[in-house]
Amino acid sequence: MQSSIAPAHIVEAHDRIRNYIHRTPILTCQQIDDIAGCEIYFKCENFQKVGAFKARGGLNAVLSLSPQELEKGVTTHSSGNHAQAIALAAKIAGTHAYIVMPENAPRVKVDAVRGYDGEVIFCKPTLEARETTVQEVIREKNATFIHPYNDERIICGQATAAKELIEDLSHLQLDSILAPVGGGGLLSGTALAASFFSQIREIYGCEPEGADDAFQSFRAGVLIPQRNPQTVADGLRTSLGEKTFAVISDLVSDILLADDQEIVAAMELIWQRMKIIIEPSCATPLAAVLRNPHLFAGKKIGIILSGGNVDIKFGLDGTRLTFSS
Amino acid sequence: MQSSIAPAHIVEAHDRIRNYIHRTPILTCQQIDDIAGCEIYFKCENFQKVGAFKARGGLNAVLSLSPQELEKGVTTHSSGNHAQAIALAAKIAGTHAYIVMPENAPRVKVDAVRGYDGEVIFCKPTLEARETTVQEVIREKNATFIHPYNDERIICGQATAAKELIEDLSHLQLDSILAPVGGGGLLSGTALAASFFSQIREIYGCEPEGADDAFQSFRAGVLIPQRNPQTVADGLRTSLGEKTFAVISDLVSDILLADDQEIVAAMELIWQRMKIIIEPSCATPLAAVLRNPHLFAGKKIGIILSGGNVDIKFGLDGTRLTFSS
Known part of the structure; x- marks a missing residue:
């Protein structure tokens, strides 16, 4: 299955969301370069609105809706960054967000959604309860459901992070680009942007060993959903969707793995040396670079810090x- | 006592060190501005070489030495950021650094000095042993002693952080500038730079209640050394020196206090909202702003994150x- 996303869709997404997101900085760190044996350019989406790249996809999806759809509101189920992204996007678009969250969600995440005026609807902490509850919201409110990754508008939004990285580094030629992979929204967007807007042909997804469905699916050529994920990288426990898998199969060079010890060591390195705060998922690409020095020796590589x-x-x-x- | 430091000394210091330091970014945070009720511009010296503004003063002092002095090497006693700063500066200047450290200094600090090729000389963990050991190094090696703050070259180096802040924000008019105060090198440098290079006339030092010698000295008009400091802000436990006190008495508007709970709350706010890592000392100015909203309401203020x-x-x-x- 080929993706129907064209360069113009990503350019339009960027124009649509540009005024509402941060153009996040690209940082380098000599000490990490010395350890890794390559030149790494970190695109810092940890400084993005809501603290993650998810703001890009959420905004693009919500701002793409028709006035009729916006009148009814939007909904999703998430206890993570996507929930905040949709609540923020709804606030900016002047519509209502119904966010379904498990009743045991951390207070800080509930407060964050409410901070953007999102309406939190609690459900039992099971996937079935989440989906049933969202279906009820859709039926009762006619709200539009925004999937966290298996959606072209989301993919095009996430692609704008790599597009900015490429634009801001137009004076040099990156050899490789790496992004973490959970549901695949960021990785498929990154792969599309690299293919459309740069000469980069080494595009890697980076995944924890304890949630390696993208690795397995990429090798098998068919979607193999994740069962019982076990990893500290809590943002990467989800499985690929068919839309993200289609792009990844087509454009990604390989999926690289790292175990939890390697992920935590890479996270510690970034906190200690760069003095910036990243979440564990976000450290997976650096962990993969440090595990595979032969792939990256002497190269210029871009990493999306998610x-x-x-x-x-x-x-x-x-x-x-x-x-x- | 008046300081003999003139604007040209700070300009020369900046020219001397410019190629060896980072011109650190200035960050803002809408959420913190909303909480504080003012516009805060954070000068991020946490991203500086050696992780702190101390690189500026150390470099200026060492690069100011004569060839004869450089031949003999430099020495200081410190278990903190100044030790690393002098080791880095010596490496850049092609001279030898003898760093006296207590034998119970954390391994990570010893390794950091050695990482810059500094020679670590251990002593018993008392101030007396430190000073005796440094005296021995000076006698045996003819090395030049570089005091961590009570030294014009150090003060002029630290002043370059505020100078950059002022230059980079020349399009707007800051009302106030704040820096933490321990030994007073950063605060006196900041006060000189603000007086020489800007119209800012509200210059505040910020100090923990448990190490309030600058607050006491400022009010009494004489140096009152700190006894038995008790604060989480470990970089601010030292006492003012006579050179830094002279500048501070002359140019600083007031010393503002914060207690450890307030400092830790401000630190948590910066980590959580700005996604950057700062040390506790560094949070003292924001804690002081939050404690004194009447002083800063609606104003534009610069804070040196140390x-x-x-x-x-x-x-x-x-x-x-x-x-x-």
């Missing part, structure tokens, strides 16, 4: 600082 | 991420 939403609480034990997550 | 050196170790408890400091 997000920075980690719950951190500080405390005081006397004058000693304590952390908890 | 550094980002926090030791963080991640671990895994199953697939749950754990932190320790």
Whole structure:
């Protein structure tokens, strides 16, 4: 199955969302380059609105709706960054967001959605309950459902991160580009942008060993959904959708794996050396680079740092600082 | 006592160190502005070489030495950012750094100095042992001692952070500028730069309640050294020196206090909302702004974020991420 997404769709998406997102900075770190043996350009979507690239897709999807659709509102089920992205997008578009969340969702995530005036509808913490509840919202409110990744508008929105990376580095020639892969929205968007707007032909998805459905599906040539994912990279536990798999099969060079220890070590390296906060999922591409030095030695590579939403609480034990997550 | 530092000294310092430091970015955060009720421009010295503004002063001091002095090497005692700054500066200047550190200094700090080819000389963990050991190095090696703050070359180097902030924001008129105060190198440099290069006349030092010697000294009009400091802001436990006190008495509007709870809350706000890593000392100015809303309501203010050196170790408890400091 070929994707129907054309370059113009991504250009239009970028024009549609440009005024509502941050053009996030690209950072480099000499110490990490020395360790990795290559030149890495990090596109910092951890500094994006809602703290993750998901703002791009959410905004593009919601701002693409017709006035009739906007009148009825939008809905999705998510306890993560997509929920916030849709709530933010709905607020900007002047429509209503019905966000279905499991009743055990962390308070901070519920508050974040409500902070963007999203209406939180709780359900039992099962996938079935989530889907049933969303179906009820769609039936009762006529709201438009926005899938977190298996949707061309979402894919085109996520593609704008790589498009900016390519534009801002037009003075040099990147050899490779890497993105983490969970549901595949960011990876398929990145692959499309690299194919349309650059000469980069080494496009890698990076995935935790404990949730390797993209790795398995890529090799088998058919979608193999993830069962019982076990990884610290909580944003990457989802399975590919058919639309994202189609793009990934077509354009991605390979799926690279990293285990949880490698992911956590890469995350520590970025926190310690770059002084920026990223979430575990986000460290998977650097972990994959460090695991596969032969693929990247001496090259110029772009990595999409996908997000920075980690719950951190500080405390005081006397004058000693304590952390908890 | 008046300071003998003139604008040309700071301009020369900047020219001297410019090629060896990062021109760090200035970040803003809408969410923090909404909470604080003012517009805050954060000068991010946590992204500076060695992770702190100290690289500026260290480089200016070492690069100011004569060839004869450089031949003999430089020395200081420090277990913190100044040690790394002097080691880095010595490496760049092609001279030798003898860094006296207490034998119980954290391994990570020892390794950082050695990473810049600094020679670490251990001593007993008392101030007396540190000073005796440095005296021995000076006698035996004829090395030049570089004080961490009570030195005009250090003050002029630290002043370049505020100079850059002022230059990069020349399109708007800042009302106030704030810096944390420990030994006073950064605050006195900031006050000089603001006085020489801008119209800013509200210059505040920000200090923890548990190490309030600058607050006490400023009010008394004489140096009152800190006894038994107790604060989470470990970079601010030192006392003012006579050179830094002279500048601060002359140019600073006031010293504002914050307690450890307020400092930790401000640090959490910056980590969570801005997705950047700062050390506790660095959060003191934002804590002071939040404590004194009447002073800053509706104003444009610059804050020097002084550094980002926090030791963080991640671990895994199953697939749950754990932190320790």
